[in-house]
Amino acid sequence: MSDQSFRISAGEALTAEKITEAGEKPSEAVATYAVRLGDDALILAQRLGWWIARAPELEEDVALGNIALDQLGHARSFLSYAALAWGKTEDDLAYFRDEPEFTNLQIVEQPNGDFAATIARQFIVSYYQFELYRRLVDSTNATLAAIAAKAVKEVDYHRDHATQWVLRLALGTEESRRRMIAGLGVMWPYVDEMFRDDDLVESLGDAAVLPSSLREDFDAVTGAVLAEAELEVPEGFVARGGGREGIHTEFFGPLIAEMQVLARAHPEATW
Amino acid sequence: MAASANMARNTEPETVEDPDGRARFDELIAADQRVEPTDWMPEAYRKTLVRQVSQHAHSEIIGMQPEGNWITRAPSLKRKAILMAKVQDEAGHGLYLYSAAQTLGTPRDKMTEDLISGKAKYSSIFNYPTPTWADMGSIGWLVDGAAICNQVPLCRASYGPYARAMVRICKEESFHQRQGFEILLHLSRGTKEQHAMAQESVNRWYAPALMMFGPPDADSPNSAQSMAWNIKRFSNDELRQRFVDMIVPQSEVLGLTLPDPDIKWNEERGHYDFGELDWDEFYEVLKGRGPANAIRLERRRTAHEEGAWVREAAAAYAERRRQQSEKAQAA
Ligand SMILES: [Fe+2]
Numbered sequence: 001m002s003d004q005s006f007r008i009s010a011g012e013a014l015t016a017e018k019i020t021e022a023g024e025k026p027s028e029a030v031a032t033y034a035v036r037l038g039d040d041a042l043i044l045a046q047r048l049g050w051w052i053a054r055a056p057e058l059e060e061d062v063a064l065g066n067i068a069l070d071q072l073g074h075a076r077s078f079l080s081y082a083a084l085a086w087g088k089t090e091d092d093l094a095y096f097r098d099e100p101e102f103t104n105l106q107i108v109e110q111p112n113g114d115f116a117a118t119i120a121r122q123f124i125v126s127y128y129q130f131e132l133y134r135r136l137v138d139s140t141n142a143t144l145a146a147i148a149a150k151a152v153k154e155v156d157y158h159r160d161h162a163t164q165w166v167l168r169l170a171l172g173t174e175e176s177r178r179r180m181i182a183g184l185g186v187m188w189p190y191v192d193e194m195f196r197d198d199d200l201v202e203s204l205g206d207a208a209v210l211p212s213s214l215r216e217d218f219d220a221v222t223g224a225v226l227a228e229a230e231l232e233v234p235e236g237f238v239a240r241g242g243g244r245e246g247i248h249t250e251f252f253g254p255l256i257a258e259m260q261v262l263a264r265a266h267p268e269a270t271w
Numbered sequence: 272m273a274a275s276a277n278m279a280r281n282t283e284p285e286t287v288e289d290p291d292g293r294a295r296f297d298e299l300i301a302a303d304q305r306v307e308p309t310d311w312m313p314e315a316y317r318k319t320l321v322r323q324v325s326q327h328a329h330s331e332i333i334g335m336q337p338e339g340n341w342i343t344r345a346p347s348l349k350r351k352a353i354l355m356a357k358v359q360d361e362a363g364h365g366l367y368l369y370s371a372a373q374t375l376g377t378p379r380d381k382m383t384e385d386l387i388s389g390k391a392k393y394s395s396i397f398n399y400p401t402p403t404w405a406d407m408g409s410i411g412w413l414v415d416g417a418a419i420c421n422q423v424p425l426c427r428a429s430y431g432p433y434a435r436a437m438v439r440i441c442k443e444e445s446f447h448q449r450q451g452f453e454i455l456l457h458l459s460r461g462t463k464e465q466h467a468m469a470q471e472s473v474n475r476w477y478a479p480a481l482m483m484f485g486p487p488d489a490d491s492p493n494s495a496q497s498m499a500w501n502i503k504r505f506s507n508d509e510l511r512q513r514f515v516d517m518i519v520p521q522s523e524v525l526g527l528t529l530p531d532p533d534i535k536w537n538e539e540r541g542h543y544d545f546g547e548l549d550w551d552e553f554y555e556v557l558k559g560r561g562p563a564n565a566i567r568l569e570r571r572r573t574a575h576e577e578g579a580w581v582r583e584a585a586a587a588y589a590e591r592r593r594q595q596s597e598k599a600q601a602a
């Protein structure tokens with residue numbers, strides 16, 4: 001276990017408030033883009049939060065909790081910023097949108113499965129987010145660049161955490177290797193969708209990052225880890241995707257139903 | 272260092288009588304100084320501490336569950352982040368305390384074993400369920416609040432590693448209490464339904480929180496020895512009174528009532544009077560017949576058992592790496 005497992009962060013709780021305070025209204029296109037990245041982080045945090053008090057060892061309760069908190073912090077930043085475009089709040093976006101209005105990638109909504117499946121999902125998403133944020137740091141949109149600058153450091157740690165576990169599980173015991181291969185097999189079909197460009201990102205120019213531009217580096221770095229782990233890059237079935245257009249897998253409905261249940265029971269309330 | 276030697280040991284140590292060591296131990300206690308892992312200590316002192324510190328660690332770990340229950344449903348993203356951080360802090364507390372207990376020669380695996388087999392105790396308070404969001408407020412305000420009253424004096428406990436762990440933990444617990452208070456304040460001043468949710472929750476948690484200090488002094492057999500050893504500084508009833516004195520004015524700020532008609536300021540004593548607690552209920556929960564005992568233990572057991580293959584993989588991988596680096600060195 002790396003020492004970093006013990007690092008406890010405050011979840012960047014202040015960042016979102018600062019963005020709201022600054023009140024700099026993004027264009028609708030930038031906001032729509034920010035919602036995508038915010039939804040990825042939010043839904044992943046929602047999935048990871050389930051592991052707290054259920055992880056294989058206490059150190060992993062802390063580590064997965066850290067990663068979930070970081071992701072939630074990034075989500076809050078992106079959503080708080082996006083919400084300004086429509087005179088809304090991060091909570092309006094998180095709790096009062098319906099399923100087709102969420103534009104996260106389908107991989108983040110995939111069920112936790114066993115620990116290996118969770119690690120497989122985390123491995124893929126962390127490398128993707130790292131490549132994305134690394135470039136978004138140079139966005140012509142100052143707020144997106146600032147959020148990315150903070151996020152990239154944290155995602156770098158998520159990447160390291162996932163890599164260590166891919167190696168341990170793949171090269172540990174026969175059972176762990178079997179499960180790691182199965183986990184990657186379940187998650188890999190959703191990789192393709194992460195790298196698809198569309199009109200929105202193309203229209204944003206240097207404010208956004210073209211997903212297709214990340215693919216080469218993603219393949220190279222994940223490929224190197226998989227090779228070290230003596231694993232093949234999974235091939236075959238490619239999921240149809242469509243998360244960016246609000247199309248979700250059947251696992252998504254129950255996930256947001258649970259997330260939104262209390263807030264929706266008291267629509268007038270603040271907490 | 273003796274501490275690390277202890278940690279590596281697989282069985283608990285046997286204390287050999289050592290007259291010089293005992294004289295030194297008695298001196299340390301008399302001077303109210305710290306006993307360190309390298310010092311000789313009486314077997315009964317060591318056993319008392321192992322029991323107390325490991326029970327405390329178990330409580331932190333089991334205590335993650337009632338609040339973890341609301342992480343996926345927290346009603347705002349800010350509250351979700353605060354709750355996640357809080358539950359994670361509790362895991363951290365468990366880890367510091369297991370480390371402190373390990374310096375007394377008890378391996379962590381044994382403590383884990385004792386917890387999931389149901390042999391070890393943990394604080395009964397975590398055997399109550401958390402059916403509403405307001406329970407996140409009540410736990411923070413009342414349960415973390417009672418924990419602080421109990422734990423602040425432990426920052427001066429005679430055993431060094433325990434006292435130092437408590438200093439670190441107390442800082443975080445006071446954040447937790449403030450956050451719990453804030454949740455309740457928001458609910459109390461919110462909609463009618465939110466206010467009712469807060470009041471109902473405080474009604475449920477009040478008495479169990481008061482029972483966290485343990486039975487009345489007259490029925491608390493181990494307390495005197497612990498006080499003589501400077502592990503315990505105040506009696507159960509003293510701490511309970513301190514807690515009541517703290518929460519009564521706070522409940523007024525919250526605009527919530529406490530479910531005890533006998534609460535009244537006593538000018539003469541300079542304290543709040545309060546009513547008798549139903550100790551039969553306390554002993555029921557203690558004996559494992561609380562509303563959530565079985566659920567809490569089952570959850571911990573399942574997490575541990577389902578994680579076995581992961582821990583085995585990590586151990587096998589570490590061994591593989593060790594062999595590789597040995598080979599590399601030999602070449
Ligand atoms: Fe704690």
Ligand SMILES: [Fe+2]
Nearest residue numbers: 361415444447
């Ligand atoms: Fe706490």
